[in-house]
Amino acid sequence: MTSHDPLPVTRGYKRRSSGSPPHPPTQNNITQTQALNGNMEKIILQLPLMLLALHIQSGELSDSPVLEIVEAPKPEVVEFNNTIYGTCEVTPVPNLPASQPQISGQVLFRQVFPNGTLEVKLNLRGLPADDRQARAIHIHQYGDLSQGCVTAGHHYNPWEVDHPDHLGDLGNFVPEQGVIRQFQKLPEAKLFGGHSVLGRAVVVHEKEDDLGMGSDEESKRSGNTGERIACCVIGITTPRLWQETERLPGEEVEGNQ
Ligand SMILES: [Cu+2]
Numbered sequence: 351m352t353s354h355d356p357l358p359v360t361r362g363y364k365r366r367s368s369g370s371p372p373h374p375p376t377q378n379n380i381t382q383t384q385a386l387n388g389n390m391e392k393i394i395l396q397l398p399l400m401l402l403a404l405h406i407q408s409g410e411l412s413d414s415p416v417l418e419i420v421e422a423p424k425p426e427v428v429e430f431n432n433t434i435y436g437t438c439e440v441t442p443v444p445n446l447p448a449s450q451p452q453i454s455g456q457v458l459f460r461q462v463f464p465n466g467t468l469e470v471k472l473n474l475r476g477l478p479a480d481d482r483q484a485r486a487i488h489i490h491q492y493g494d495l496s497q498g499c500v501t502a503g504h505h506y507n508p509w510e511v512d513h514p515d516h517l518g519d520l521g522n523f524v525p526e527q528g529v530i531r532q533f534q535k536l537p538e539a540k541l542f543g544g545h546s547v548l549g550r551a552v553v554v555h556e557k558e559d560d561l562g563m564g565s566d567e568e569s570k571r572s573g574n575t576g577e578r579i580a581c582c583v584i585g586i587t588t589p590r591l592w593q594e595t596e597r598l599p600g601e602e603v604e605g606n607q
C-alpha cells in the first residue's frame with residue numbers, strides 16, 4: 351500500500367455497502383445483517399469525532415493535550431505571565447476620498463489566560479483637529495484585507511445575534527484633537543479558544559453606529575455605519591506595545607507588570 355491509498359477502513363466500508371454477499375442468506379438475515387452493518391459503520395465512523403469532542407470538553411477543565419492543539423499560542427502565554435497580547439496596525443483604505451480622514455494607529459488587546467476579560471486600547475490618529483464625528487469600530491470576521499477593508503466580511507458573529515451585541519462591537523468613538531484614545535473591556539470577545547478574535551479584522555467606519563436603534567434591517571445587521579475607511583488584522587505580539595502605550599482612563603494598574 352502506498353501513502354496515496356485510502357485507509358483500509360474506508361475501503362472496507364465501500365466494499366461492504368456495494369458488493370453482493372457470497373451466498374444467498376434469508377430475507378430476515380439480510381435485514382438484520384444490513385442493520386447491524388449500518389449501525390456498526392455509523393459507530394465506527396463517529397467514534398473519532400465523539401472521542402475528540404470528549405477530549406475538548408474535558409480539556410476545558412484540565413490540561414488536555416488536545417486542548418493545547420486547538421487553543422494555543424502556548425509559548426507566548428507562558429513567556430508573558432499567562433497573558434496574551436494582540437496588536438492591530440490600523441491603516442486607511444487605499445484611494446480614500448479626500449473628504450475622509452486618513453486614520454492610522456494601533457488597537458491593542460490583552461487577555462489573561464484562560465478566562466480573563468479582554469481589554470482593548472485604541473490609539474488612533476490622523477483626524478483633523480476639529481473633527482468631532484462619531485465613528486463606529488467593530489471586529490469583523492475575516493483578516494482578509496486583499497481588497498481593502500471590504501474583504502473583512504461582516505461583523506464577527508459566532509453566536510448569531512443581532513447588532514450591536516456582536517462580540518466585537520466596540521461602539522462609537524469621537525475624536526479629540528485629532529486622536530481617538532480609549533481603553534475599554536470586551537467581555538464577550540477572547541484571544542483564547544475557538545472564538546478567538548486573533549486573525550480577524552478591526553474596521554473603522556465613516557459614520558456613527560446607530561446601535562440597532564434604526565428602523566431598517568441593516569440597523570440590526572451592521573448599525574448603518576457607512577463605508578469602511580480604515581482597518582487592520584489582529585495578530586499576536588509581546589507586552590511591549592501595551593506597556594509602552596500611556597495608561598488610559600479606566601485601565602487597571604494591576605497586571606500591568
Ligand atoms: Cu464594522
Ligand SMILES: [Zn+2]
Nearest residue numbers: 505513516519
Ligand atoms: Zn455588530
